[in-house]
Structure formats: structure tokens, C-alpha cells
Amino acid sequence: MNRYRNKLVYDASTGEIRDDRNHMSMLEDFWLPRREGGRGTEITTLPGGSNLGEIDDITYFQRKLYRSLNVPISRLEAEQNFSLGRSTEITRDELKFTKFVQRLRKKFTPLFTDMLKTQLVLKGIMTLEEFHNIKELIQYDFLQDGHFTELKEAELMKEKLDTLSQVEAYVGTFFSKKYVQQHILRLTDREIEQMQNEINQEANADTDDGGIDVPQDTDGVTRYPSAGGSPIPADDLDKYQGNEPEGDNNEQ
Numbered sequence: 001m002n003r004y005r006n007k008l009v010y011d012a013s014t015g016e017i018r019d020d021r022n023h024m025s026m027l028e029d030f031w032l033p034r035r036e037g038g039r040g041t042e043i044t045t046l047p048g049g050s051n052l053g054e055i056d057d058i059t060y061f062q063r064k065l066y067r068s069l070n071v072p073i074s075r076l077e078a079e080q081n082f083s084l085g086r087s088t089e090i091t092r093d094e095l096k097f098t099k100f101v102q103r104l105r106k107k108f109t110p111l112f113t114d115m116l117k118t119q120l121v122l123k124g125i126m127t128l129e130e131f132h133n134i135k136e137l138i139q140y141d142f143l144q145d146g147h148f149t150e151l152k153e154a155e156l157m158k159e160k161l162d163t164l165s166q167v168e169a170y171v172g173t174f175f176s177k178k179y180v181q182q183h184i185l186r187l188t189d190r191e192i193e194q195m196q197n198e199i200n201q202e203a204n205a206d207t208d209d210g211g212i213d214v215p216q217d218t219d220g221v222t223r224y225p226s227a228g229g230s231p232i233p234a235d236d237l238d239k240y241q242g243n244e245p246e247g248d249n250n251e252q
Helices: 056-068 092-122 128-137 146-170 177-184 189-209 237-241
Strands: 008-010 017-019
Touching: 092 128, 146 177, 177 189
Parallel strands: none
Antiparallel strands: 008 017
């Protein structure tokens, strides 16, 4: 037992401390004195490989690692099933992780721009001044989570339309059309102008398509269905189409 005792020896003549510890390997015997009780030392042989399945410590550090990386814990645990259903079923951890990835992308954007500048300048494609002129025009389109984004946008649009259907009866009395577009549909001024232009274009297109077809007979005389199919002289053609000159309304 004295042979395996761990001790520090102090040399009074030199003032040095000598470490006389004897580090035992796993294959050596361990002497464990029993201080309490009247029994002597008891040696128990442990079964081999009994604690190989206990990885609680490893799981603890793994959770800490995932948490430091902002990865949702639900991805680590196999018993928790992650379903890509409605957007209301998305957990808060998944949403935080998505925003964290977006922040990382914003940080990497200047790095990509700097690499592109170095490549273009060294290849002689453009000078440094030319690159600074087009730097503000460079945009990066990162891959988005299309399924979750579509579900979220669809649900938001559904809620807006439901609210619009309830407010529609009060438009013109308590709410104006522009107020509904800005505060309920959440449209910007540019989007409102674009929507109005598209509505006007579609209305004009429908008006052009809804014109009266002018059939031509084999003899070259213009015939109109509303006139009973009878030939109309060229002088009365403007009158039939509603293009007669103003004045003399009594005579017409």
C-alpha cells in the first residue's frame, strides 16, 4: 500500500518539491482501504462492458453543441416527429433557426462580393473603379424553404381576404378604398399603382374583345346582324355604328 501511495516530498536543503506519485494503469490492482466498520478490504470484480450503453454525458455535450449552433433540439430527438403541415405546426425553434440562417446569409454576402471583386480584377475583366460602380447592382438569391413560405403566404392571404369580406360592406361609407388597400391588404403605394394599371389594362382588353364583329358578304356589302342581315349603304354606316356627327339630332 505504501508503494502505491501518492505523496509530495519536500527537500529542506534545496527547497524543491519532488512528486513521488505512482500513476497506476487500468491493468494494475487497486488497493482501497476500508476505514469504517470492522470488515477488511473487499475486492469485487466488475463485469466487462456493462457501462458502454450509458452515454448520458455524451448526450449532454451533444445538446450543448446543438444549442450553441441554434439547431432545434427536435431534430436531435428521434421520438419527436417533425411534420411539414400547416404553418401553425412549425415549432418556435424551427422558426428561430430559419431566421438564424438568414442572418448568416447576410453576413456571408459581403464575403462573396469581395471574392467576386478579387476574381474580376485579377482576371482583368474590369478595373476596381468599374466594379465599385456596379457593386450596388449585385444581388444574391439564396435558396428559400419554399414549402413553409408558400404555406405562410397562403394563410396570410386567406386571413386578409376574410377580413376584406367583412369590411367590404363599409367601403365608401366608413372606409375608403385606399385605406383598405394599405391597412388590410398591406399593399404599398407602388403595388397599388401597379394593380390599378393592370386592372385598367384588363378592362381595356375586355372592351376590345367585346366589339361587334362585322361580317362581310360575298358581294362585298357589309351586313350587320342587328339590321336583319340587310345591306347597309356606306353613307348610313357611320349612323349605324353610332359615329354620326353631332347636330341635326331631330332629323336623324
